[in-house]
Amino acid sequence: MTDVLTNSMTDAVTDAPTDVLIVGSGPTGLTLACDLALRGASVRLIDQRTEPHHESRGKGLQQSSLDIFEGLGVAESLTAIGYEEVVLRKYFDGEHINDTPVAGTGILIGQWQIEGALRERLAGLGVTIEYGARLAGITQDATGVRAELANGSVIEARYLAGCDGGRSTTRKLLGIPFEGSTEEETAMVVGDVRAPGLSRDHWHQWFTSEGGGTMLCPMPGTDTFQLQASPETDEHGEQLPPSLESFQRLFDRHARMPEIRLTDATWLSTWRVNARVAGRMREGRVFLAGDAAHVHPIAGGLGMNTGISDAAALARTLGAALGGEAGEEVLDAYEAERLPVVTEVVADTSRRYERVVEAVRTPGRGIEAGLE
Incomplete structure (x- = not known):
């Protein structure tokens, strides 16, 4: 397009x-x-x-939005790109636990x-x-x-x-x-990154018994993932701003996949409740x-x-x-x-x-x- x-x-x-x-x-x-x-x-x-x-x-996009876009003449181009089903791959303390398919709610795009x-x-x-x-x-x-x-x-x-x-x-x-x-404190850091070698067939979700987690969602029509993670803190407990280096440290802590290196952070942001x-x-x-x-x-x-x-x-x-x-x-x-x-x-x-x-x-x- x-x-x-x-x-x-x-x-x-x-x-x-x-x-x-x-x-x-x-x-x-x-x-x-x-x-x-x-x-x-x-x-x-x-x-x-x-x-x-x-x-x-x-x-x-939920089906209600796709219905609106159908009337505007843009739904077809979006459904051609988006995923109608996404599989949530869940890990806990670095171990793969299960996969949960999610479908019927619209498209991921x-x-x-x-x-x-x-x-x-x-x-x-x-x-x-x-x-x-x-x-x-x-x-x-x-x-x-x-x-x-x-x-x-x-x-x-x-x-x-x-x-x-x-x-x-x-x-x-x-x-x-x-x-x-x-809420005053940041609940999540977010961004767009590449993760060469990581499967794009799943929305990966790593959580740990000590708290916190990292998620990488493959974005359709691209070779990037959207990253969502609990914020990193320094030795004083202060939250660190999002950066590629911080994303990598969070990924290493939660995913425990040393062979995967994140690259090309093209969007860096934070989210509060x-x-x-x-x-x-x-x-x-x-x-x-x-x-x-x-x-x-x-x-x-x-x-x-x-x-x-x-x-x-x-x-x-x-x-x-x-x-x-x-x-x-x-x-x-x-x-x-x-x-x-x-x-x-x-x-x-x-x-x-x-x-x-x-x-x-x-x-x-x-x-x-x-x-x-």
Whole structure:
């Protein structure tokens, strides 16, 4: 699949108001943009990043998301790459215990691949992402929204959708509270690495009786693995930042396979347990979707998929408003539909995460506990 080059934001002032300005070009924003464009709406999509990322990040599409993508015309290209079944190979104290096939829940595929397919579809609909555009201010009235960018330019739109992640600038500018909790300490280090000589037929999961573990998941269509591991600490008990060298030490400690050397760490990051929901998902003509509106534990792989469902619901709402099928009261439908859903998802994933943390202490058990 050929990726599509996108434009940088350079215009000082927009030529004419657009129907919907979308902030953030992750899976949520891209899904919303494709859906609205297919409905005939004029769309602009901005992102403060300077270019697309190439990181595995969220790596699973549920069937509900594939159904949405089928309607957008991108499902076929993704199912051609992704794995419909993955085998969890469980080890404990370095010994192979058992294998657990997991199927029927969707496909395993890297987030960068999902975003690439959506960008390509969006370009085919005549929309390009405006990179290097950082939102700095929002004002609105009964007829529309004015979005001021950091470079001083202004975009006028009838509606604005903040799909700009857990640290959402849109949410902060609106003063919407992000209610819930965040654990102070890092729960996991993550990254993309190569592991020459390690079987790519399994999602390897090593845990130990002393606590902690390392997992390596083969990413479809690549020769890389997504690594997830408990953080490494120094002699003072302080957590060390992720690095290839630290990944190798964690792997050696848990996997006990000295012949495997990790290489080419192209993504290094950390993950903390967050369970938060925005106090509201609408402020006048501005809406929140995806991680901008809710963040939660990764157990069950529901994060990206919940954002995709948000986007589909918001596209229906905005499509109805723009099409004149109903009055302004139709705008209430989005929050009424999605806020109870995402609140339950946050609670559900918190319960799933607790089950996984408990399960991995038992030889032969792994992250499948989060799918139960």
